[in-house]
Amino acid sequence: MRDSRPQLLDVLFDDASAGSKGPLHNVQQRAVALLKLNRAVKGLLPAPLHPWCRVANFRQGILVLETANASWMMRLRYEQPALLSALRAQILPSLSSIDIRINPALMAKGSHQVRNAEKAPEKPVPMRHLSLESAEELRGLASRSPEKLRKILERLAALAGEGTNTTSRDK
Known part of the structure; x- marks a missing residue:
């Protein structure tokens, strides 16, 4: 038992x-x-x-x-x-x-x-650069665009030559 x-x-x-x-x-x-x-x-x-x-x-x-x-x-x-x-x-x-x-x-x-x-450490995001030629193209496109789009394109073209991060946005 x-x-x-x-x-x-x-x-x-x-x-x-x-x-x-x-x-x-x-x-x-x-x-x-x-x-x-x-x-x-x-x-x-x-x-x-x-x-x-x-x-x-x-x-x-x-x-x-x-x-x-x-x-x-x-x-x-x-x-x-x-x-x-x-x-x-x-x-x-x-x-x-x-x-x-x-x-x-x-x-x-x-x-x-x-x-x-x-949550492991992420790889740093590579910096993106806007070439001067691309900035000129954006300015040309901005001159033929409506007011709101023109301001955005001009602001983007102004970033040429500066190191910009993919996650940062200037408003």
Whole structure:
């Protein structure tokens, strides 16, 4: 019969730290194994799939992968045969199949990871220069244009020779 009485957390942690085969030790080993498997799977998948896919479980020869939505699930299904053969050859010879499931909670986690990647330092925007010939053409066009457009073209032609940034606009 199973021992289902509550146990103190101190006892569980002491057993786990002592290296005995207690319940927490088994959970920790399983978690470490799944983390290693997750790293291996992500190493075999294309980079765009990384934030949207993770290993959920491995039992009875079936690898369970979770993905954020149906769109990512279809992309993962395209990679499934190559992933299955690579995992069988490199890590899990006992792997029989891959099951892909949708977990909407990954959508929030994945979009957060993508936003953090986008916050990486951006490359400086190159400076654009307006040549003197282009400025003369703009002035000629301005002389034949209506009042409102003429003022805009003249202001643009006045920028010739100055370094102007693509994001700055003089009004």
